[in-house]
Amino acid sequence: MRSKASLVLIIVLGLTVAACGGKKGVKDGEEEGVSTSALDDGSGSMGSALGAAGDLAAQNKVYFEYDSAAVTDESRVLIEAHAQNLMDNPGLNVVLEGHADERGTREYNLALGERRALAVQEILVAYGVGRDRLQTISYGEERPESLEHNESSWSLNRRVVILR
Amino acid sequence: MKNKNKSKRAHQFVLACLAMVYCFHAEAALEIEITQGVEAGIPIAIVPFEWRGAGIPPHIVSDIVEADLKRSGRFDTIPRSDFLSHPHDHKQVKFKDWRLIKAEALVVGRVQQLGTDQYQVEFRLFDVFKAKQLGGFRYKVPGKSLRKLAHQISDLIYLKLTGERGAFDTRIAYVTVERGATKNRYLLRVADSDGYGPVTILESNEPILSPSWSPDGQMLAYVSFEKKRSMIFTQRLRDGQRELIASFPGVNGAPAWSPGGRTLAVVSSREGNPEIYTLDLQTKNMRRLTNHLAIDTEPAFSPDGRHIVFTSDRGGKPQIYRMRSDGTAVERLTFEGNYNARASYSADGKRLTLVTNQGRGYRIGVFLIDSKGLFVLTDSTLDESPSFAPNGAMILYATQQGGNGVLSAVSADGRVKQVLRFQKGDVREPAWSPYNRKL
Numbered sequence: 001m002r003s004k005a006s007l008v009l010i011i012v013l014g015l016t017v018a019a020c021g022g023k024k025g026v027k028d029g030e031e032e033g034v035s036t037s038a039l040d041d042g043s044g045s046m047g048s049a050l051g052a053a054g055d056l057a058a059q060n061k062v063y064f065e066y067d068s069a070a071v072t073d074e075s076r077v078l079i080e081a082h083a084q085n086l087m088d089n090p091g092l093n094v095v096l097e098g099h100a101d102e103r104g105t106r107e108y109n110l111a112l113g114e115r116r117a118l119a120v121q122e123i124l125v126a127y128g129v130g131r132d133r134l135q136t137i138s139y140g141e142e143r144p145e146s147l148e149h150n151e152s153s154w155s156l157n158r159r160v161v162i163l164r
Numbered sequence: 165m166k167n168k169n170k171s172k173r174a175h176q177f178v179l180a181c182l183a184m185v186y187c188f189h190a191e192a193a194l195e196i197e198i199t200q201g202v203e204a205g206i207p208i209a210i211v212p213f214e215w216r217g218a219g220i221p222p223h224i225v226s227d228i229v230e231a232d233l234k235r236s237g238r239f240d241t242i243p244r245s246d247f248l249s250h251p252h253d254h255k256q257v258k259f260k261d262w263r264l265i266k267a268e269a270l271v272v273g274r275v276q277q278l279g280t281d282q283y284q285v286e287f288r289l290f291d292v293f294k295a296k297q298l299g300g301f302r303y304k305v306p307g308k309s310l311r312k313l314a315h316q317i318s319d320l321i322y323l324k325l326t327g328e329r330g331a332f333d334t335r336i337a338y339v340t341v342e343r344g345a346t347k348n349r350y351l352l353r354v355a356d357s358d359g360y361g362p363v364t365i366l367e368s369n370e371p372i373l374s375p376s377w378s379p380d381g382q383m384l385a386y387v388s389f390e391k392k393r394s395m396i397f398t399q400r401l402r403d404g405q406r407e408l409i410a411s412f413p414g415v416n417g418a419p420a421w422s423p424g425g426r427t428l429a430v431v432s433s434r435e436g437n438p439e440i441y442t443l444d445l446q447t448k449n450m451r452r453l454t455n456h457l458a459i460d461t462e463p464a465f466s467p468d469g470r471h472i473v474f475t476s477d478r479g480g481k482p483q484i485y486r487m488r489s490d491g492t493a494v495e496r497l498t499f500e501g502n503y504n505a506r507a508s509y510s511a512d513g514k515r516l517t518l519v520t521n522q523g524r525g526y527r528i529g530v531f532l533i534d535s536k537g538l539f540v541l542t543d544s545t546l547d548e549s550p551s552f553a554p555n556g557a558m559i560l561y562a563t564q565q566g567g568n569g570v571l572s573a574v575s576a577d578g579r580v581k582q583v584l585r586f587q588k589g590d591v592r593e594p595a596w597s598p599y600n601r602k603l
Contacts, residue, residue, distance in 0.1 A: 067481070067503075103526060105506040105519050105548055106373050106593070107418040107431065108475055108482055110387075110394060111438040111459040114415050118436075137393050138415055142371035149546065149564060 056085050060162040062120055063155065067104070069115040071123060079120055082162050083127035096120050097161040098138040099145075101154035106140055113138035120160045205240035206325055208233060209267040212244065213287070214252040217277025222307040225275055225285055228314035231358060232332045233321065235573075236557070237580030242267050254288055254297060262292045269298075269325055281307045289321055298324050311360060331553040332357055335597040336560060337375040337384055338571060340589040351589075352386060354401065357553075357596070359571075359584050365399060376419050377597045385409065385419035385428055396430055398445070409443065420464050420472075420508075422489070429453075429463035429472055440474055442489070453491030464508040465489065473497065473516060475505040484518060484531070498531060500538045506549065507531065510556040515576070517550040517559050528561045530576060541578035551596045552576070562592045 060082075062075045071079065086092055098117030100109035117136035125131050146153035210233070213226040233239040248261040252274045262270050273287030288300040299320060305313050315333035322330030334357045342349040350372045355362040366372060370389035377384060378398075385398045396410040396419050410416040414433030421428060428443045432450075440454045440463045454460040458478035465472055466489075473486045484498040484507045498504040503521035510517070513533075520529035520538065525545030531538045541559065550561040556576060563572045563583075569592040571584040 067477075102546065104482070104503060104521075105462065105475070107461045108459060108477075108505050110373075110415050110417050111431070111433070111461050114433055114438065115459065136414070139371070139389070140373075140394075142373070142389065147567075149567065 056082055062116075062160040062162070064116055064158040064160075066101070066154070066158065067112065069112065069119040071119055076123065079123045079162075080127060083124045083129055086124065086129045086133065087127070092164060093133045093135070095135045095137060095163040097163055098136065099143060099157055099159050099161070100141045101157040102141045102144065102149070103154065104141075106142070110138050110140035110142075113140045116158075116160050120162070205238055206269060207240045207242055207267050208269040208271065208321075208325075209242045209247065209262055209265065210271045211247065211250055211252070211273075213273040213275050213285075215275050217275070217283070221275055221277075221283070221310070223310040223314065225287075225310055225314040225317065226271070226273060228311060228358070229271065229287075229318045229321065232315060232318035232330075235358065235582055236322065236330075236332075237575050237582075238322070238326055238557075253286075254290075254300070257290060259290070259292055259295045262290075267292050269321075271321060275310075278304065283307060283310060285310070285313060285317075287317055289324055311356065315356065315358070328557065329555045329599075331555040331557065331596075331599070333600055334554055335381070335600075336571075336594055337377065337597065338562075338591055338594040339372050339375065340591050341569075342589045352384070354384075365401065365404065373593050374418055375593060375595045376421060377595055378421050379423055379425045379598055381598045381600055383425075385421065387417050387419070396428070398428075409445070414438075418462050422465050423467055423469045429465060431461045431463070440472070440491075451491075453487065453489075454494075462506045466509050467511055467513045473507045473509070475507070484516065497533070497536070498538060499536075504529070504531075504538075508551055510552045510576075511554055512556060515552075515556070517552055517561075517576075519548050519550065528559060528574065530559070530578075539578065541574045541576075542572075542581070547572075549593050549595070551594065553596050554599045558596075560594045560596045562594055 059078060062071065062079060096117040098113035100112045114136060117138060121134045121136055124134055144157045146156045210226055210230045215221050230241050234241045242265055246265045248264060249258055251257045251272050253272060257272060270290040270292055271287060273285065276284040278284050282304060284302065284304050286302040289298045290296065291298050303313055312333060318332040319330030335354055336357055337354050340351045340353060347369045350368045350370065351364045352366040352372050352375060353362045353364050368388060368390045373387045375384050375386040382402065383398050383400050385396060387394050388397055394416050395408060396416045397406050398409055399406045409428065410430050410432060412432045412434035415438055416430065416432055418431040419428050426445055428445060430441055430443050431438050432441055437457060438459050438461050439452055440460050441450045441452050443450050456478050458476050460474055460476045462475040463472045470489055471486050472489050473484055475482050476485050479496065481502050482505045483496055484504050485494055485496050487494040501520050501522035505519045507516040507518040516531040516533065518529050518531055519526050520540060522540065526547055527540050528542045528547045528550045529538050529540045544563050546564045548562050550559050552559055558573050558575055560571060560573050562569055565583065569590040571591050571594045572581060573584065574581045
């Protein structure tokens with residue numbers, strides 16, 4: 001509750017980030033959005049929340065350290081913003097897509113991607129979001145955001161994408 | 165004199181055919197490159213087999229044999245330009261000619277067309293120093309079986325000269341990815357052990373991984389994301405018949421066959437956390453083998469079926485553990501390095517090949533189960549998916565070259581490395597088949 005003020009701030013910040021070009025995130029959202037029809041109903045019914053939800057869509061990636069599913073304090077704030085949005089929009093469901101970088105074996109990374117998605121899910125649940133509204137999927141290292149073989153690329157690929 | 169001219173013409177003809185065959189196969193074939201030579205290969209001379217028939221033979225048997233033996237790293241194939249004569253049977257062999265060019269073994273032969281699609285192949289293997297024939301065989305096969313026959317001849321020569329069973333007449337499965345602007349194409353393919361004759365057995369716009377051969381070589385189990393999340397399928401190679409084996413909530417992955425072929429070890433997180441189960445392919449009964457909050461994955465049966473090795477990070481970092489195949493008596497096997505994963509057994513059950521990181525990147529290692537010794541065989545940084553050839557002499561794995569995934573093979577002692585370079589696409593997830601049980 002005390003974080004409500006900061007939440008608004010984040011949403012405003014998110015808006016500016018979105019304006020700078022969160023094109024990729026929006027595109028991802030569109031691709032995956034096809035499967036969830038509840039999305040249109042939920043967001044369409046709320047006037048002002050619609051704008052906020054759109055901005056959160058651009059800030060929908062939680063990044064991780066190597067071989068870790070620990071959520072950083074910075075990421076926790078972002079996840080809490082999504083939690084608040086989900087609480088404000090009861091018709092909204094999300095998919096938590098867990099990913100890993102290419103290092104290590106594919107099957108271990110498949111498990112690691114799931115562990116990351118579950119870590120984000122647990123925070124959302126702790127915030128009060130119903131577990132049945134949160135679907136987790138792991139793609140392991142199979143869907144990298146960046147194809148380079150270096151740390152800056154890997155750091156982009158170790159992520160959970162929150163998709164509506 | 166007349167004979168010599170004929171042989172020369174035949175030789176030129178064979179060369180012309182060779183060029184054509186190479187052009188024809190350029191798209192599909194693997195290009196093999198020895199990156200690290202061996203000093204003590206057996207010097208062997210393989211005389212291009214005489215061709216007695218109309219037109220062009222469908223496959224050049226002696227070339228296939230030569231490439232196989234060279235690729236194994238156990239032989240030094242003597243350049244044809246050094247040959248002083250070109251015999252095709254035992255009556256034509258003059259051992260002096262081969263002693264002079266320091267050949268220890270000599271292979272000669274002949275391919276004769278019998279009917280429209282029927283060929284007679286005969287070959288003889290000689291010990292040059294003892295001036296003695298070590299073996300000689302005659303076969304009758306249709307054109308489409310000539311490549312397979314050539315690999316069987318390679319296996320015979322390998323056995324006669326090294327005392328070990330060859331693994332040339334086997335296959336490999338792998339995944340290629342062709343990246344498109346909007347969609348990727350994932351192809352699950354099966355090819356001969358030398359990379360020829362690739363056949364796509366599954367095509368998808370979603371990732372495919374972890375192909376695993378059934379012990380009889382007739383089926384593959386694999387993970388496909390075709391329904392937008394990981395699920396395990398089996399597929400019969402003969403007719404492409406597929407079965408969905410595991411589609412539980414969460415991750416479904418890492419299928420591995422039991423030696424009897426009746427059970428798959430799989431990974432499922434249906435109870436909230438990735439655990440290893442055995443799944444009876446007939447009854448579909450599942451039995452949970454691990455129960456730990458850590459990631460437990462990548463199971464592989466021992467050849468006698470009594471044990472399963474797997475990857476777990478229950479100690480903080482991924483390491484190899486072993487349990488009985490009923491899930492009891494779990495013990496940690498690897499302690500060297502901060503990352504050891506995806507272990508699988510050699511056919512004799514004495515060794516594991518695995519991915520290991522000892523601080524200088526992800527490399528392929530061999531772990532000796534009795535002595536607990538871990539040996540690193542490769543020197544790049546993103547190697548994965550190792551599997552033993554069924555004779556245990558080589559390990560096939562995936563590595564990166566020029567930003568793309570390629571397949572590579574390393575001898576089990578680490579002395580010889582070969583890159584199997586495809587013409588296009590990102591190649592990954594190789595798995596070497598078991599021995600073929602029928603022609």
